[in-house]
Amino acid sequence: MAFSQSRRSALPGFNLSLGYTVFYLGLIVLVPLSATFLRTAGMTWEHFVQAIASPRVMAAYRISFGASFLAALVNLVFGLLLAWVLVRYPFPGKKVIDALVDLPFALPTAVAGIALTAIYSKNGWIGQYLEPLGIKAAFSELGVLIALTFIGLPFVVRTLQPVIEELEPELEEASTTLGASRWQTITRVIFPELVPPLLTGFALSFARALGEYGSVVFISGNMPMRTEIVPLLIMTKLEQYDYRGATAIAVVMLVASFVLLLVINLLQKWSRRYHRI
Amino acid sequence: MASATVSNLQRHRPPATSQPKVTQDPAWVRWLLTTIALLFVGFFLLLPLGAVFAEAFRRGIKAYFAAFNDADALSSIRLTLLAAAISVPANLVFGVAAAWAITKFDFRGKSLLITLIDLPFAVSPVISGLIYVLVFGLQGWFGPWLFEHDIKIIFAVPGIVLATTFVTFPFVAREIIPLMQSQGTDEEHAAITLGASGWQTFWRVTLPSIKWGLFYGIILCNARAMGEFGAVSVVSGHIRGETNTIPLHVEILYNEYNFVGAFAIASLLAVLAIITLVLKSFIEWKFHQGRAEA
Numbered sequence: 001m002a003f004s005q006s007r008r009s010a011l012p013g014f015n016l017s018l019g020y021t022v023f024y025l026g027l028i029v030l031v032p033l034s035a036t037f038l039r040t041a042g043m044t045w046e047h048f049v050q051a052i053a054s055p056r057v058m059a060a061y062r063i064s065f066g067a068s069f070l071a072a073l074v075n076l077v078f079g080l081l082l083a084w085v086l087v088r089y090p091f092p093g094k095k096v097i098d099a100l101v102d103l104p105f106a107l108p109t110a111v112a113g114i115a116l117t118a119i120y121s122k123n124g125w126i127g128q129y130l131e132p133l134g135i136k137a138a139f140s141e142l143g144v145l146i147a148l149t150f151i152g153l154p155f156v157v158r159t160l161q162p163v164i165e166e167l168e169p170e171l172e173e174a175s176t177t178l179g180a181s182r183w184q185t186i187t188r189v190i191f192p193e194l195v196p197p198l199l200t201g202f203a204l205s206f207a208r209a210l211g212e213y214g215s216v217v218f219i220s221g222n223m224p225m226r227t228e229i230v231p232l233l234i235m236t237k238l239e240q241y242d243y244r245g246a247t248a249i250a251v252v253m254l255v256a257s258f259v260l261l262l263v264i265n266l267l268q269k270w271s272r273r274y275h276r277i
Numbered sequence: 278m279a280s281a282t283v284s285n286l287q288r289h290r291p292p293a294t295s296q297p298k299v300t301q302d303p304a305w306v307r308w309l310l311t312t313i314a315l316l317f318v319g320f321f322l323l324l325p326l327g328a329v330f331a332e333a334f335r336r337g338i339k340a341y342f343a344a345f346n347d348a349d350a351l352s353s354i355r356l357t358l359l360a361a362a363i364s365v366p367a368n369l370v371f372g373v374a375a376a377w378a379i380t381k382f383d384f385r386g387k388s389l390l391i392t393l394i395d396l397p398f399a400v401s402p403v404i405s406g407l408i409y410v411l412v413f414g415l416q417g418w419f420g421p422w423l424f425e426h427d428i429k430i431i432f433a434v435p436g437i438v439l440a441t442t443f444v445t446f447p448f449v450a451r452e453i454i455p456l457m458q459s460q461g462t463d464e465e466h467a468a469i470t471l472g473a474s475g476w477q478t479f480w481r482v483t484l485p486s487i488k489w490g491l492f493y494g495i496i497l498c499n500a501r502a503m504g505e506f507g508a509v510s511v512v513s514g515h516i517r518g519e520t521n522t523i524p525l526h527v528e529i530l531y532n533e534y535n536f537v538g539a540f541a542i543a544s545l546l547a548v549l550a551i552i553t554l555v556l557k558s559f560i561e562w563k564f565h566q567g568r569a570e571a
Contacts (some may be wrong), residue, residue, distance in 0.1 A: 010380050011465050012475035018378035021390070024371045029396055032408035035418065039411055048424055078317050085314040089307045097315070099558045103322050105497070106550035106557075107506025109402075110524040111543045114531050115325035118332050118540075125324065150321060182302060211401025214508035214524070218531065230508065231403040238407065238511060243416055250404045259397040265392070 009177060016162060039247045051248035056224055061252075063144065068209035071148035075205045076198060079156025084235040087164040101158070101261060104151045109214025116147055117219045139221030144229065147216045148209040155208065156201030163197045163271075181259070196271035207260040211253070286493045286564055287455055329547040332540035344541035346532075351525035352518045354545070356437065360509075360522060361502040364442040368498055369491070372449025376487075377479070380457035381465065390527040391454065397446040406440050406511025413439075432514030437522065440508040445498045452494035453487050460486055489564040493557065504546055 005014055040048060051057070085091075086098050103114065120127045120137035130137050131194055136142055167190060173184040213231040220227040228236075237246035299433040301307070334341050344350060375394060379387060397405065411417050423430060430436045464486070468478040484491075506524040513520045521529065523546060530539035 005382055005384050009382050009462070010469055011462060011478075012469070013479075014382050014384075017374040018382070018384070021371065021375040021378050022375075025390075025393060027445060028439070030393070031398070032412050032443070033396070035408055035411040036404070045320060078314075081310060081336060082314045082317065085311050088302070089311050091311050091315075095558065097318055099554045100318060100322050102554055102557065103326065103550065106500050106504075106553040107326070108507040108524050108546045108550070110527050110548045111329060111504070111550075112325060114527065114539060114543060115328040115332075118536075119324055125328065127321075148323070153321065183384050207399065211399075211404070213401065213403050213510075231401050234401075234403050234407065235511065236508075238410070243411070243414075246407060247411065250401075250407055253401055254404060257401070261392075261395075261399045 003212040005241055033254075036247050036250050039244070040251045043244060043248065047244065051245045052252050056228070057230075057249060060228050060230045060233045063141070063227060064210055067141065067144045067229070068206050069146050071152055071209050072202045072206040074149045075152045075156045076146075076202050079153065079201055079205075080160060080194070080198065083157045083160035083164055087161055091261050101154050104153050109151065109220070112150055113147060113215040113218035116150060116215065117143075120146060120219065139218050139223075139227070139258065141227055143219040143221065144216055144227055147219050148212060151212055151215055152205035154207050155204040156198070159201035159204065160194060160199045163194060167193060196267060200264060200267040200271055203260060203264045207257060207264065210260070211257065286452060286490050286561060287459065299567055326547060326551075329540055329544050332536060333544040335540075336537050339560065340537050341541045341544075344461065344538040347538075349518045349521065350526060350538075350542055353521045353523050353542075356520070357503050357522040357524075359434070360438050360441045363438050363499050364445055364502050366494060367442055368445055369449050369495060371446075372453060372494060373491075375450045376453045376457050377483075379454055380460075381462055394450050395447050397443050400443075402444060402505065402507025403511055405443050405508035409436055409439050409443075409512055431512050433520060436512035437509050437520060440512045441502050441505055444505050444508050445502045448492065448498035448501065449494035452497070453490045456487055456490040457483070489567070490561050493560050493564075496553055496556050496560070500549065503549060 013225075043051070082101065086094065086101075117124075117138050119125045120130070120143060121139070122128065122131045122136075124138070125138055135142070136148060171189055172185055175189045176182075180188070211231060213235070216229055217232055220229065220232075222228055222232055230249060234246045234249050234253075237243075237249070302310075304412075333344075378384075381392065389422075410431055412419060413423060413436065414420050415424060415431070417431075430439070464482050465478050468482045469475075473481070503522075504524060505522075507529070509522055509555065510525060510528070513522070513525055515521060515525060517529070523542060527539050527543045527546075530542065
């Protein structure tokens with residue numbers, strides 16, 4: 001990485017601020033992160049494949065990716081609803097509700113985890129009503145889904161809100177004047193504008209859910225092959241001093257995260273271009 | 278800018294109270310959607326928050342306070358405060374340096390640098406801890422050397438501080454970079470031309486104009502630093518009274534079926550979350566008020 005100033009600026013501090021930025025970034029983030037890749041480079045191919053594709057690991061991928069996808073889908077629907085209501089409809093206590101949307105960011109994941117478990121276990125506030133219906137929420141796949149939905153909720157709402165705020169009322173007025181019904185205006189005029197931020201919010205929520213650990217471990221029951229998510233499996237391998245196994249799976253998850261980051265980047269670029277027109 | 282979180286002072290406006298009339302949905306639609314949204318928030322967000330306090334006070338106020346009368350609990354609180362007291366200022370200084378370099382100068386590789394700063398948000402907390410084990414752990418790069426010199430990083434306080442710093446790395450930078458970008462460099466140039474030194478320009482011109490963004494970043498950074506669980510769990514080693522932070526202590530109590538104790542300690546973090554949300558809303562309000570006046 002060769003950074004050099006491409007246009008001289010009269011302001012001081014370029015070398016100091018950039019030098020410190022790159023040094024600190026390398027020290028805290030880049031060097032340690034590269035350790036995972038360098039460590040796996042020392043493994044033979046057979047060992048690597050064995051570590052990342054054993055049946056237990058495959059089951060964990062299925063649960064992590066599947067539950068994260070479903071959770072992001074739930075957030076897509078309710079996030080859209082919530083963002084729309086928060087921007088468009090007046091109701092008392094709106095500011096409190098708006099602030100509360102960020103609770104999953106602010107509440108530590110371990111606290112969310114034990115609270116959700118308390119609510120959805122069979123004696124809990126909600127669990128006691130689900131139990132007679134034959135629905136087991138805590139300590140099941142459903143529990144994983146509930147926790148992942150909780151932590152991913154703010155993403156869709158917060159990416160949609162500014163876009164809905166900036167929708168031009170003139171467009172809707174024009175559509176109405178030209179004879180479109182309210183439903184047609186919403187599906188043909190408003191919705192297309194919301195597609196890029198919806199996808200961005202979905203991807204952000206999915207990415208966050210994929211790496212989540214704290215809120216899930218309490219509510220999932222951690223049953224191998226059933227409710228064991230990938231981050232938990234990495235943790236288990238570490239506790240068994242299987243550093244190679246843990247690192248190999250971590251590399252798979254890191255690659256998945258980086259691909260998602262790239263997708264999110266592109267989606268945001270698309271969304272911004274869409275918006276300037 | 279890529280983001281794995283979406284809290285952003287500039288983008289988030291406090292909700293408006295009045296709406297245009299022409300393009301309004303029928304009353305029954307408004308009622309229905311608002312009701313569903315409120316029920317969802319109630320069930321999904323308020324209920325867990327309420328559950329923390331309900332469980333903490335289940336056996337009364339005495340049992341609640343008894344949970345804090347415990348040396349391990351107090352040491353976990355001290356450690357959490359210590360980890361936040363180191364990692365938040367470290368990331369604050371970094372955030373300001375990064376924002377100064379990125380927004381006041383043109384250089385090649387800038388967008389790559391911005392993406393790299395965001396990287397820790399894309400990494401799973403468990404992996405955030407693992408990377409330090411691979412570097413400083415007994416089997417890691419520097420493990421044998423550290424062992425010989427009797428320096429403990431993993432399963433000790435330095436590891437916890439490092440992991441906390443990693444997961445909170447981007448908070449301040451990502452908050453003030455867009456803010457400083459939107460402000461341009463005219464005022465700094467004017468100050469320098471009028472004879473101010475670089476530091477004077479920074480303290481007197483730049484800092485006042487980004488103060489709300491800085492507060493916002495610090496608050497979010499602090500909330501995450503004090504609440505981090507996964508990354509810290511990997512590097513902590515769970516030594517009672519020594520390497521347990523508040524969230525880790527909550528986990529231990531919970532796994533020992535000491536539910537009142539676990540929720541009592543957890544209620545501290547829930548209060549922290551509520552304070553964070555209140556301060557966050559306050560700063561958003563202040564910031565947009567300032568903008569409206571300007």
